[in-house]
Amino acid sequence: xxxxxxxxxxxxxxxxxxxxVPDHASEKPLPGLIYCCGFPGSEQHILRVAKALxxxxxxxxxxNYRGFRESEGEVDFASQVDDVKAGLTYLETRxxxxxxxxxxxxxxxxGALAIGTAAQDLRIKAVAVWGALGNYELFLKFLLSLHxxxxxxxxxxxxxxxxxxxxxxxxxxSILSQNVSPLDDVGEISPRPLLIIHxxxxxxxxxxxxxxxxxxxGDPKKLVIVEGRNHSVTDGMIKLTIDWFNCIFRHxx
Numbered sequence: 001x002x003x004x005x006x007x008x009x010x011x012x013x014x015x016x017x018x019x020x021v022p023d024h025a026s027e028k029p030l031p032g033l034i035y036c037c038g039f040p041g042s043e044q045h046i047l048r049v050a051k052a053l054x055x056x057x058x059x060x061x062x063x064n065y066r067g068f069r070e071s072e073g074e075v076d077f078a079s080q081v082d083d084v085k086a087g088l089t090y091l092e093t094r095x096x097x098x099x100x101x102x103x104x105x106x107x108x109x110x111g112a113l114a115i116g117t118a119a120q121d122l123r124i125k126a127v128a129v130w131g132a133l134g135n136y137e138l139f140l141k142f143l144l145s146l147h148x149x150x151x152x153x154x155x156x157x158x159x160x161x162x163x164x165x166x167x168x169x170x171x172x173x174s175i176l177s178q179n180v181s182p183l184d185d186v187g188e189i190s191p192r193p194l195l196i197i198h199x200x201x202x203x204x205x206x207x208x209x210x211x212x213x214x215x216x217x218g219d220p221k222k223l224v225i226v227e228g229r230n231h232s233v234t235d236g237m238i239k240l241t242i243d244w245f246n247c248i249f250r251h252x253x
Contacts, residue, residue, distance in 0.1 A: 001054055010066060010086035013073040017063040017087065018047065020054035021096045031101035031249045032091045035062045036084060036117075038108025038131075039077075043069065049233050053105065056242035059096045063087040077109070084117040088124070101125060101249050105241060107233055108205060109133045112182040115213070119188035126248045128195040128241045130233050131202055134182045134209035183216050190218025195244050197237050199228035 004019045022030060033053055037046045050062040065083045066073030084104070092099040103126040106114030111132025118124040186194070194217050198210035207225060214223040224240060 001051070003051075006061070006090070008086055008090040010083040011079075013066045013071065015064055015066065015071040015083060015086065016069065017061055018050065019094070020050050020060045020062075022054055022057060022059070026096075029096060029098040030057060030059050031103065031245070032094075032097035032099070033058045033060045033103050033105055033245070034084060034087050034091060035060055036104065036106035036110030036113045037062065038110045045233070049107070049238065052235070052238045053242065056238075056246070058103075058242075058245070059091070059094065061087055061091055080113050081117050081120065084113060085121055088117075088121060092123070099123075103127065103245055103249070105129070107131060108231065112136075115182045115189065116185045118192065119185035124192070126193045126195075126245060127189055128197070128244065129213075130197050130237050130241075131199060131205050131231055132182070132196065132209060132213060133205060134186070134213040136181060138206070138209065138212075183212055186213050186217045191220070193244075193248050194221045195224070195241060196222070197224045197226060197240060199230065200225050201227075201229035202231050203229055204231040 001023060002021045004021070006017050006019050008015050008017070024030075035046070035050050035053065037049075046062050050060045054060045063083060064071040065075075065080045067075035088102065091097050091102060102123055104114045104118055104124045105128045106112070107130045111129035112134065114127055114129055115132065115134075118127045196210050196214055196217075198205075198207045200207055210223060210225065214221060222244070226234070226237060226240075228234065
């Protein structure tokens with residue numbers, strides 16, 4: 001596998017990311033995946049997930065949205081769809097990628113982003129989300145309900161990454177005021193396939209998000225509830241996703 005640091009433009013901003021490509025991509029173009037991390041996402045965790053997806057036989061782009069890590073600009077959830085679209089355009093230019101077979105994978109807030117992008121961009125042929133934020137109003141209530149030790153832990157964690165909880169809350173309120181919702185977007189994915197995987201007892205993103213998304217989605221769709229309570233991506237979830245993409249793309253080749 002090769003790991004390449006890449007740069008691309010999204011509007012006026014220069015974004016950074018990593019492209020991971022299996023060695024046998026030199027023989028023929030492989031299906032591509034763009035991985036949408038959650039907020040803000042650990043660089044080590046993002047790389048682990050991207051490598052695992054690439055080991056499954058995919059050319060994978062993990063993108064730093066505007067304001068994330070080395071990318072230019074300020075964090076702006078409302079503009080991240082434009083960033084992902086720019087990532088898709090970049091993937092199409094790579095000889096290692098079969099531009100007719102590009103999927104998207106999203107975790108947490110990145111799941112909402114994956115759904116929102118796929119609703120607008122038909123270049124995405126299949127969508128898989130893990131622990132996805134499906135309902136902004138439900139998530140905002142969770143953020144506002146935090147108190148005591150839990151609130152301090154979240155604030156400390158965000159501060160280490162140069163973010164503030166208030167900024168997240170303000171942006172969630174702004175998105176809600178614009179009537180933007182993954183619950184509306186998810187219905188636009190059909191007839192492209194959708195996979196939703198969620199941990200049963202995910203504390204920070206309750207499984208109700210997954211049930212709500214599944215109910216609003218069109219066919220074909222698949223919901224998998226796995227045991228667990230951590231808001232993380234497990235090896236089992238990645239394997240389920242790779243097997244699902246293999247089945248989807250095998251029928252398209």
